[in-house]
Amino acid sequence: MSTAMGPRPRPEILTIAPYIGGESHVPGVNRVLKLSSNEGAFGAPPGAQAAYIRLASEIFRYPDGAASDLRAAIGARFGLDPARIVCGNGSDDLIYQLALSYGGAGTELIMTRHGFSMYHIAGRYAGMRVIKVPERNLTADVDAILAAVSPATRLVCLANPNNPTGSLLTAREITRLRAGLPAEVLLLLDAAYAEYVTRTDYEPGAAFVDAGDNVVMTRTFSKIFGLGGLRLGWAYAPPAVIDVMNRVRNPFNTNAAAQAAAIAALAEPGWVEKSREHNTLWRQRLGDALRALGITIWPSEGNFLLADFATPERATAANAHLRERGIIVRPMGGYDLPHCLRITIGTAEECELVAAALSDFMAGTPHG
Numbered sequence: 001m002s003t004a005m006g007p008r009p010r011p012e013i014l015t016i017a018p019y020i021g022g023e024s025h026v027p028g029v030n031r032v033l034k035l036s037s038n039e040g041a042f043g044a045p046p047g048a049q050a051a052y053i054r055l056a057s058e059i060f061r062y063p064d065g066a067a068s069d070l071r072a073a074i075g076a077r078f079g080l081d082p083a084r085i086v087c088g089n090g091s092d093d094l095i096y097q098l099a100l101s102y103g104g105a106g107t108e109l110i111m112t113r114h115g116f117s118m119y120h121i122a123g124r125y126a127g128m129r130v131i132k133v134p135e136r137n138l139t140a141d142v143d144a145i146l147a148a149v150s151p152a153t154r155l156v157c158l159a160n161p162n163n164p165t166g167s168l169l170t171a172r173e174i175t176r177l178r179a180g181l182p183a184e185v186l187l188l189l190d191a192a193y194a195e196y197v198t199r200t201d202y203e204p205g206a207a208f209v210d211a212g213d214n215v216v217m218t219r220t221f222s223k224i225f226g227l228g229g230l231r232l233g234w235a236y237a238p239p240a241v242i243d244v245m246n247r248v249r250n251p252f253n254t255n256a257a258a259q260a261a262a263i264a265a266l267a268e269p270g271w272v273e274k275s276r277e278h279n280t281l282w283r284q285r286l287g288d289a290l291r292a293l294g295i296t297i298w299p300s301e302g303n304f305l306l307a308d309f310a311t312p313e314r315a316t317a318a319n320a321h322l323r324e325r326g327i328i329v330r331p332m333g334g335y336d337l338p339h340c341l342r343i344t345i346g347t348a349e350e351c352e353l354v355a356a357a358l359s360d361f362m363a364g365t366p367h368g
């Protein structure tokens, strides 16, 4: 805490509520199921683990600050020019750098009401006014976003699919959003969950980046690639934005272990396919099971479900019930959804344990 006499941060810093991550422990419970951070259901790819271990004797060396081999591997995998890729210490790092570079005092960042909370933190850090626009059915509303644009707008941040709601804007809607934005507004399409999407009317963002100068797509190794602990994200952006990012980012913002593990994760045979198939199956099964219990489950394109318990009291009681059984999910008060819990799709066994625990809960407590 700052005192009246001591060093004082910029006033907007103290308006930032610290990010609350998913918990990993419940006091008094030995074995927990951590379904609170949307980490992949299958852990880290075996090849990535081996690459990480192989690197052990080399960790005295500085990493390749340009992450050249990794950018080449990402480019090959996704059919993108490595010169238009920049890597970050998680995609959170890249979101910060974009806000700090394009924002500043007197500028505005637009996000949606239940958008990913890092946009708010990064925007405030950059001295920006953060405007949260209404959604429709927990889905971003292109018209509401466009209506909020002012001469001060510098950045529009949209997770697609969105966390925590799971909702998605189609390629058509993103086309409309992009077409309606002034040329000087940067559109950040955060596609952290792109690999989980099976809909054919979806485009993660590369096509929009290629179509102009004001779209950036961010991606991450933290979700389907199972490397959240190593912190690695990347952005695909127009050359002018890449130039800016390479000026301001920490020169060694991605570490050597993360680079090696990520290259191996990209090469893991069938990993993404297996993970996506599992997710599609169990997202549907768990969703159906919970709906059958009378819980409202929002449609999700990610590796999580937003379970709606109608009131904050019931969501809190359901969360307490799950915790007593060692199941950690994510309470949503910070997202203005205090009546909801976000549940990551885990293994088949984990999904079944969640369904059984919530079945108990619904049977044991009066509701309706």
Ligand SMILES: *Cc1c(COP(=O)(O)O)cnc(C)c1O
Binding pocket: 038, 089, 090, 091, 092, 093, 116, 159, 162, 163, 190, 192, 219, 220, 221, 222, 223, 228, 231, 232, 233
């Ligand atoms: C998990 C997540 C990320 C990934 O963040 P990293 O810093 O790469 O771990 C980015 N955006 C959204 C919307 C997410 O849910």
